[in-house]
Amino acid sequence: MGSKFHAFLYPWFGFGHMIPYLHLANKLAEKGHRVTFLAPKKAQKQLEPLNLFPNSIHFENVTLPHVDGLPVGAETTADLPNSSKRVLADAMDLLREQIEVKIRSLKPDLIFFDFVDWIPQMAKELGIKSVSYQIISAAFIAMFFAPRAELGSPPPGFPSSKVALRGHDANIYSLFANTRKFLFDRVTTGLKNCDVIAIRTCAEIEGKSGKPLEDRWNNWLNGFEPSSVVYCAFGTHFFFEIDQFQELCLGMELTGLPFLVAVMPPRGSSTIQEALPEGFEERIKGRGIVWGGWVEQPLILSHPSIGCFVNHCGFGSMWESLVSDCQIVFIPQLVDQVLTTRLLTEELEVSVKVKRDEITGWFSKESLRDTVKSVMDKNSEIGNLVRRNHKKLKETLVSPGLLSSYADKFVDELENHIHSKN
Template sequence: MKQDKSISVLMFPWLGYGHISPFLELANKLSQRNFTIHLCSTQANLTPIREKQYSSSSIKLLELPLLTTNLPPHQHTANGLPPHLMDTLKQAFDSSTPQFTKILKTLKPDLLIYDFLQPWAPLAASQLNIPAVEFISSSSTMTAYMWHDLLKKPKGIEFPFSSTIYYRDYEMASIERSKEIIPVEKIEADKNRVGQSFVLSNHIVLIKRFNEIEGKYSNYITSLTGKKIVPVGFNLIKWLNTKDKRSTVFVSFGSEYFLSEEDLLEIAYGLESRKVNFIWPLRFAKEEVEIEEALPKGFVNRVGERGRVFKGWAPQAKILEHSSIGGFLSHCGWSSVMESMKYGIPIIAMPMHLDQPMNSRLIVEEVGMAVEVVRDGEGKLHWKEVADVINHVVVDEGGELVREKANRMKEIIRFKGDEEIDQVAKELEMLLNS
């Protein structure tokens, strides 16, 4: 296929925001690389996407009608659907094969990218000589575990990564209890549809993963199935390798706190105005919120290659230890503070609640390895204050002392860490022997 010809792709996710969102993220990236994208879903899912004005000239939305009288149109989505109706939705989804085939015949895409629950979609594409590739939005780790469970566990072969990747006893007990409630035939049917969706993918499978931490699991999937695993997302470490030493800010507020709309915008404006590189994993209380609607309009395009913004989790320790990281914009949770000390990274402190304000005072006033972004008298954040503190900590000569003290903490921890653990062990032994 010629490079100057736009490649037409039909994307077909499962009917839940947790699946539609990664498909939209992939669609947005591909649309910037000479791909024309059509995304197919039910009206109940497409309406909120249209309201958010997510679609662009290269991303078109196509409705898949579900011809069922058992569910009203507003329930043609997995979002907020009562659990007892999920099987009804799956049945209606499976029954839409003729409508989906009609869409394929009309659109004639160069490629179908589909989800894990609809093996009938790649079969329909195959009958029309349209190649089809599965996109899995869960981790390579879980996918590797699943395929081992299907292919190797019945033969008594242990999962090769079981020392670190495993279910605890109570978690496994919960799984077994659920099997007692759900009919065996339903469990087997779901296993079959997931397995068939994978097997029917043409040569490769796309998986949303971090290459730097999940590579071995992808390799294991390939060894089990023969499918080449292609990572979707980006290699953060490879991107960091292109940045100058101490030039990049890591922005993270932990796993239990969601930024307010106001704070998020002020942080975004602050990052944009100071022209530093940054990595910013974003989390939202509602999973259907998209990055483009939460951030200032045009933000992602304006920051371009100097910023990486994405939904979800990031390998914090791996990022902080990289030589290009020059500052950590943090809520000052104690674990994050300790990790920053371990790697000698100065902190742009933005405490939120609980112990975080006290942690911030400690590292700012006593340790000297941080500078706090001070809010106004009403507790409001201002982008200029964010920008000025980032600049001071990462760029300005005036922040050299902060950077030196952060590096000093790294040296102290390196030399004292084992000594303190030895003392902990000694104290515990004395307690038990007293």
């Protein structure tokens, strides 16, 4: 093992990015390396319980400067339900001078980043290596970012022909390319100019860290039979339109199963309650909850009453799905999620996907109901197939040494890169 290094982490200020970066920080700290983690003050409070090595991982706080369109007090994507994420990128860019001062003072060996595309240039000026650490799928990087960053095209036949865009998937990609071009361009620029490209293609599986599930959820879930509850979540980045949100709620109701839905309030609504279908709360009282705040997802998934996890196939939720014992149902929302869903559903056959309109992407309450029931029915052929395949894949993923070997190889490569000639 080489000499120890100091890593400086500057992730995109969304919890779907900061939490994987903290997982990385824990792995680096476990190997004896020092980490400085840049985060807003409020976000740090939510991240601190996940910090397994507080003596080695130090949070550096920043306050986002004001830019037009950024709500007062907003710090992360979770604070921007109805705003363009571009304003957050603009505010993070204005931190450049502050960050350069911190880096000159701390003198790290590596700077990890994802969307902040000026990091490689600044790092080179300061004689520091930069690492573009991406948390989305390798297939998506290979198909869409790598060619545009002039990193070469994927080899023939990669990824599998099953992992390709078609129908509504292509519309999702077009929407992504048009509405989030500023992020697309940032990732491409970062990939092209950085010293190291790293992709989170295998996740650290973090334990409960001694933290029990909140009594509110534990007591409620204890009232149901094992493997009987459907848990549904779409992360803190995604906001439904109100009509699709209501269709989701009605679909969960139609399953006839107990359920817990944890999603952000839909666009144009300040609370979950005001957006619910008429009479919905009264009808599902006692067997269903729709929650508009943050929940301890890994702990919920580990509760014995949870039998199915409906999610968007964000990379964090995908890994939490795979290492759980739940049946997996995907409703992808972004193009990388579409490709990952296709890999897991058609190639590995460990999950199922809710059918949607090929043109609009709309999914009906009946489609959601039928998909969930198809995996929850113990006599279902598809349900038994994905259950068997999921069990085998989980055994591989949680086998002793697998993830540690990935982490060891990654850290070794970083150490070698630091000491290699520029």
